[in-house]
Amino acid sequence: MTEKYQTYTLADFIQDDAFIQWAKSPDAAGDAFWEQIAALYPHQKDVIAQARQTVLNLAELSRTAFDEEEAGLIWAQISGQMDDAPVSEPVFRLGWVRYAAAAVVVLLTSWGIRHWYHEPETLYAQRTEQLENVHEEINETGKEKTVQLPDGSRITLAQGSRMRFSGSMDGSKREVYLSGEAFFDVKRNPSKPFFVYAGELTTRVLGTSFTVRSFEKENVASVQVRTGSVSVEARAPRKTQSVVLTPNQQVSFFRKEERLSMGLVRVPQPVIPQADLARFTFNNAPVSTIFDSLSKAYGIEIVYDKEAVAACRLTSSVQEESLFEILGVICEAIEADYQVTGAKIRISDPHCN
């Protein structure tokens, strides 16, 4: 295997992978190997030495000069924008089991409401003191506690959480007040809308399943829609805002800023049956067709430039991947990027040959 080196010219050496690697970053093993070659073929010793220096010369000669301050200037720009950049919601690889479990629970129920909330104790108490026939559930058991409401809905309270509701629930609407964290499985009843009061956020179910999350210390409360539509009102000291959400959309409320911001859930779920999605197979299909199919399957608007993607075709099928994983693969293939802007996904212009 070392015989070829016997007749190597300088040009041969400097085109040899192992040789370049050793010349650029010599290590003990490389030194030993090339010294052995030089000992075996003494006439090559000078050639090896010259070749080694030639590799280093070529490295230096092909280096391009640039302003030394450049790296610092560019970094200043980058670090200044790191926090402003619209973050495309990352796919949390380790979290999929939890989301998958949640999705299953939601799919099995006609209504599912997941509700975490840490409402200030005072607001919670103030709102519920007028309630007649008030029931309060407090969970100090150290584990989850399931409560059955008079209308048949089930609420699972997390440790350290409490909720109040009017015991009869015989008004024109069903209302629940929550402080803490809870999972809602709400029985469908279109004639009696279901309301969740969570701090500034009031969530009204129009015929759907959805998730409410709020971590007080993070200054952000959010509502995420699984199916159907939901209206959310944010009532804050300076202004009241409202928004209607459709599947896979999410609204975040920033408490200090009193700002509502639309986005997408972290792991969008298909609005068509999972089995139908699994049958998606694209055989040398125009990328526009794939984007449009995904858009329908997830009920999410996908924005792209029709002309720019005209040349892009892909063969692909959908298995277990999440929407963002699928888009990641497609974008990798067509050398484009996707970005979540508001409740839409934008695809940058691809680079297809």
Place this chain on the structure above:
Amino acid sequence: MFPNHRSPLKEANADMLLWSAFQNGDRDAFASIYQKYIDELLSYGYRVTSDRQLIRDSVQDLFLHIWVRRGNLATTDSIKFYLFRSLRNRIIRNLEKHPERLHADIGLVVEVAEESNAFETAIFGHDGPSDSYEKLAEAVNRLSPRQREAVQLRYLHGFSLEEIAEMMQMNNQSVRNLLHRAITQLRLLFETAGGLLVFLSTLQNFSGR
């Protein structure tokens, strides 16, 4: 997903740790990646275009992009390869968006003639620089843009033929030919005038170990 980089195992492991810390949102890891590779990336950027603003924009886009999409990026055992390939693609994309920026020195987008007649004059001309290292430098400068790019990727940045092929969107054999032609053009210089100077400085390094 990416071809194995030939960097030593330790380096590859360090890269993977750094990359995974960065993917988990570690700002220090992100800054380390920038610090570690920015000089090489800029040197490469200036090899493929002389448009300073274009390079700035592309580097900035690239790093903001990977920061924002950190959770969705593939795990990579060669950050360096990933960054180089992405930077090159980004520069091309930005160039296509701003065709007015397309300078004559770009060998990226259009396939240019690889053979350089000017080379003969560099070696045999009477007015060339007398110092042999400078002669080599001048000859390197007379390579075609694509040859110079490939030479830099190969010898300065230490990429394999396969990696260069993927970056430059050519097949392996074309890269091999491209580099072979470049070496052939330069060979006279290594073996004649350049040899002596090169040889002297190497003796210490090589036999002194």
